[in-house]
Amino acid sequence: MAADRPAPVVAAASPDPLAAPAARDWPSDGRDYTAQRYSPLTQITAENVSQLGLAWYADLDTYRGVEATPIYTDGVLYNTLPWNITTAYDAATGEELWTYDPQTPREFGRYACCEPVSRGLAMRGDKVIIATLDGRLIALDKADGQPLWTTRTFELDTGFAYSITGAPRVFGDMVVVGQSGGDMGVRGFVSAYDVETGEEIWKFFLTPAPEEDGPDGVASDGVMDWVRSTWSETGMWQTLGGGANPWDSIAYDPDLNLVYVGTGNSVPHARFYRSNNEGDNLFVCSIVALDGTTGEYRWHYQMNPGEEWDWTCTASMISATLVIDEEERDVLMQAPKNGFFYLLDRATGEFISAEAHVFQNWNEGFDEDGRPITSQAVRYGEVPVMVAPGPGGAHNWFPMAFSPRTGLAYFPAYQSAFPYAVQPGWEPQPLRSNSGWGGFTGEGLNARMGIMAEAAELERAWLTAWDPVRQEARWQVELPRHGNGGVMVTASDLVFEGTTRQTFAAFDAFTGAQLWEYPTQSAPVAGAITYELDGVQYVAINAGWGGGAAQIERGAGIEMPRSTARLLVFRLGGSVELPPLEVDASAPPEPPRLTASEATVTRGAQLFAETCALCHGQNAIGGVKDLRHMTAETHAMFNDIVLRGAYLERGMASFADILSEEDVEAIHAYVIARANEDWGR
Structure with a gap:
C-alpha cells in the first residue's frame, strides 16, 4: 500500500x-x-x-439481461435471475444447494420496460426475500428455499401495468419495495411489510388520484391535496396515473429513521398531454423521505420539476459524512439520469450542491433554494428538438459505489442526446408505452434523423x-x-x-x-x-x-x-x-419483399412506436429482439406470435387484447419495410 x-x-x-x-x-x-x-x-x-x-x-441458461447483485452470508451465495428464479450456491465451490422458481407468469414480460429482469434480493435472519415481476413479495427459508410467506404488493385488476424489477430492501424489521411500469402508465407507490409475517405496515402513493376518488386511506393522504395542486386540473395523468414509480433504488438512515425513495419518470412523458404543460407534477423524478415507522412524508427534493424526458431519479442513493466548508455534513448523494451529481442533507433534504458530469443543455443553474432553472429550449412541441442527456440517462440504474478512504464516488457515465417531440392528436392506449412522443413519420422523422446523427457525435461512455x-x-x-x-x-x-x-x-x-x-x-x-x-x-x-x-x-x-x-x-x-x-458471424437473413401500401406502413410505424418500440427499439432498430432480422419462419408466424402467444414461454405475450389482425398486419408491414431499408448495410 x-x-x-x-x-x-x-x-x-x-x-x-x-x-x-x-x-x-x-x-x-x-x-x-x-x-x-x-x-x-x-x-x-x-x-x-x-x-x-x-x-x-x-x-x-438465459440470454436475457441478468442485473441482480448477489448477496452472501454464512458460506452461501444467493442469486436471482429473470422471472425471479432464485438459487443458493455453496460460495466456495459453486455447488447448487437449492433453486426456487416462483412461476412468474410469462405474460408479465410485456409490462417490463427493459426485459423481465430482477435487480436483486434481500435477507433477514433465516429468510431470503424476493419480489416477483407480477407483484408478489415472497420470504424463502434460507436453508432450503421453501416459501415461508407470500404477500401481494399490488392487485392484478387495477387497470395499471404494474410490475417489479427492483430489489426489495430490508430495513430493520420491515421489507420496503417499489414497482415498475411508469412507461406504460401507473400511479407510483412504495410500501413496507413486516419481515416476519408479510403483513403490510404502510403505503405511500407518489402521484395523486383524481380528487373525486377521495382519500386512499394510506400514509400519503396527509400531503395528497398539496401534491395534487402541482398538477393541472385536467390532463391524462388522471387516467394514466402520472408515473413516479420507484423502480430501483430505495435507501435508509437508521439513526434518522428515514426511508429515501427515488422516483421515476412521469407518464405520459409529454407534459403537454399529461398536465397541459402545467405544474411541477410531484413527486416525479424526486427523492422523497418518509418516516420509517409510519410512512408519512418528511421532505422531498425534485430534480426535474415537470419532467418530460423519461428521466428518473431511481439511481443509487448513497449515505456518507463529508467535510464541506470545514463542517461535517451527513449527506445523501445521487447521480440520476439528468446528468448532474447531487448532494442533499440527509435529515432535511436541503440542497447542498450539484454539478453536471456530462454535456447537458437542459439546466441553466439553480436558484437560492436549489430549484433547477430549466431551459425553455428543451420544452418541446411538435417539432423535434435535441435534448441532452437522452432517455437512457447520463447514469441509469447501474449501481454506484463510494469509498470513504478516497472520498470519491464511482459510477458508469453516458453522454448522449435525443430528439423529443409531441405527437399531434395522440391518444393513450391501455397497457402500452404511453409517451405522447412524436416525430416518427413525415417531416418530423426527417428532423428526428438529423438530430440523431448529431447526437451520435456526442456519445461517450x-x-x-x-x-x-x-x-x-x-x-x-x-x-x-x-x-x-x-x-x-x-x-x-x-x-x-x-x-x-x-x-x-x-x-x-x-x-x-x-x-x-x-x-x-x-x-x-x-x-x-x-x-x-x-x-x-x-x-x-x-x-x-x-x-x-x-x-x-x-x-x-x-x-x-x-x-x-x-x-x-x-x-x-x-x-x-x-x-x-462460439462466434456467430452469420449475416441477418434477407427480408421478404414489401407489398403493403405506404398508408399501411405509416400506420404500422405509429402502432409500432406505441406498442412495440419499448422492447424492440425505436425505428425498429435493436431491442430485445431486432425484428428486422427475423427468419422466414418467424415472419410466417408473426400473427400467431403477436396475437396468439406462440412465443409466450420466451417472454413474448399475446397482444390480442389491444391489437386487431389489421393492426398486426400493419405493424408487420412496417417491420418488413424497415428490414428492406436496412438489409445488407
Missing part, C-alpha cells in the same frame, strides 16, 4: 447486522444501509490483483470517479458504448466494474489505472460483490448482457457475439477456464 494512503477502517459492531455487517459478508444489495458498495476486505490488492482467476462459475465535495471528476476511464456495469470498491483501493468490452475489470481507486481485466464473454451490467470464506476473499459478478442498455447497443448495430449469462466467482490463484465462445 502506498505510504500516503490511509489505513483501512473496520466499522464498529451493530446490533442490527444489516447496518454494520461482518467484514466477510455482503447481506444486502448495497452491502449495508449506507449503500456505499464498499467492502473492508483487503486480501486482494493492487499488487496481487493480476493473480485473480476464476474459482467457479454457474451457467444461468466512461467509468467516472467523482469528488462530491468539489463537484468535479477526479479521473475518468473511457469505455466503449453505453451499458458499462455497476461498481464495487474495496478497502484495498480497488474499483471493480463490468465493461462493454465483455470484460470484468479492476482499477486503482485513486488514479483510475486499469490493473486487471478478465474476458467474460458477455458484458456484466450488474453490481459485483466481494466476500470472505475460510480465509479466502472472493469476488462475484453476474455476466448477462441485456436490459435497456443492450437495446441501445443493438440499435446501433454493434452487438457482439456472446455466451449465455453466467455467475462468475473469482479468487487469487483461481484456475477454472470458461469454454470457448
Whole structure:
C-alpha cells in the first residue's frame, strides 16, 4: 500500500447486522444501509490483483439481461435471475444447494420496460426475500428455499401495468419495495411489510388520484391535496396515473429513521398531454423521505420539476459524512439520469450542491433554494428538438459505489442526446408505452434523423470517479458504448466494474489505472460483490448482457457475439477456464419483399412506436429482439406470435387484447419495410 494512503477502517459492531455487517459478508444489495458498495476486505490488492482467476462459475441458461447483485452470508451465495428464479450456491465451490422458481407468469414480460429482469434480493435472519415481476413479495427459508410467506404488493385488476424489477430492501424489521411500469402508465407507490409475517405496515402513493376518488386511506393522504395542486386540473395523468414509480433504488438512515425513495419518470412523458404543460407534477423524478415507522412524508427534493424526458431519479442513493466548508455534513448523494451529481442533507433534504458530469443543455443553474432553472429550449412541441442527456440517462440504474478512504464516488457515465417531440392528436392506449412522443413519420422523422446523427457525435461512455465535495471528476476511464456495469470498491483501493468490452475489470481507486481485466464473454451490467470464506476473499459478478442498455447497443448495430449469462466467482490463484465462445458471424437473413401500401406502413410505424418500440427499439432498430432480422419462419408466424402467444414461454405475450389482425398486419408491414431499408448495410 502506498505510504500516503490511509489505513483501512473496520466499522464498529451493530446490533442490527444489516447496518454494520461482518467484514466477510455482503447481506444486502448495497452491502449495508449506507449503500456505499464498499467492502473492508483487503486480501486482494493492487499488487496481487493480476493473480485473480476464476474459482467457479454457474451457467444461468438465459440470454436475457441478468442485473441482480448477489448477496452472501454464512458460506452461501444467493442469486436471482429473470422471472425471479432464485438459487443458493455453496460460495466456495459453486455447488447448487437449492433453486426456487416462483412461476412468474410469462405474460408479465410485456409490462417490463427493459426485459423481465430482477435487480436483486434481500435477507433477514433465516429468510431470503424476493419480489416477483407480477407483484408478489415472497420470504424463502434460507436453508432450503421453501416459501415461508407470500404477500401481494399490488392487485392484478387495477387497470395499471404494474410490475417489479427492483430489489426489495430490508430495513430493520420491515421489507420496503417499489414497482415498475411508469412507461406504460401507473400511479407510483412504495410500501413496507413486516419481515416476519408479510403483513403490510404502510403505503405511500407518489402521484395523486383524481380528487373525486377521495382519500386512499394510506400514509400519503396527509400531503395528497398539496401534491395534487402541482398538477393541472385536467390532463391524462388522471387516467394514466402520472408515473413516479420507484423502480430501483430505495435507501435508509437508521439513526434518522428515514426511508429515501427515488422516483421515476412521469407518464405520459409529454407534459403537454399529461398536465397541459402545467405544474411541477410531484413527486416525479424526486427523492422523497418518509418516516420509517409510519410512512408519512418528511421532505422531498425534485430534480426535474415537470419532467418530460423519461428521466428518473431511481439511481443509487448513497449515505456518507463529508467535510464541506470545514463542517461535517451527513449527506445523501445521487447521480440520476439528468446528468448532474447531487448532494442533499440527509435529515432535511436541503440542497447542498450539484454539478453536471456530462454535456447537458437542459439546466441553466439553480436558484437560492436549489430549484433547477430549466431551459425553455428543451420544452418541446411538435417539432423535434435535441435534448441532452437522452432517455437512457447520463447514469441509469447501474449501481454506484463510494469509498470513504478516497472520498470519491464511482459510477458508469453516458453522454448522449435525443430528439423529443409531441405527437399531434395522440391518444393513450391501455397497457402500452404511453409517451405522447412524436416525430416518427413525415417531416418530423426527417428532423428526428438529423438530430440523431448529431447526437451520435456526442456519445461517450466512461467509468467516472467523482469528488462530491468539489463537484468535479477526479479521473475518468473511457469505455466503449453505453451499458458499462455497476461498481464495487474495496478497502484495498480497488474499483471493480463490468465493461462493454465483455470484460470484468479492476482499477486503482485513486488514479483510475486499469490493473486487471478478465474476458467474460458477455458484458456484466450488474453490481459485483466481494466476500470472505475460510480465509479466502472472493469476488462475484453476474455476466448477462441485456436490459435497456443492450437495446441501445443493438440499435446501433454493434452487438457482439456472446455466451449465455453466467455467475462468475473469482479468487487469487483461481484456475477454472470458461469454454470457448462460439462466434456467430452469420449475416441477418434477407427480408421478404414489401407489398403493403405506404398508408399501411405509416400506420404500422405509429402502432409500432406505441406498442412495440419499448422492447424492440425505436425505428425498429435493436431491442430485445431486432425484428428486422427475423427468419422466414418467424415472419410466417408473426400473427400467431403477436396475437396468439406462440412465443409466450420466451417472454413474448399475446397482444390480442389491444391489437386487431389489421393492426398486426400493419405493424408487420412496417417491420418488413424497415428490414428492406436496412438489409445488407
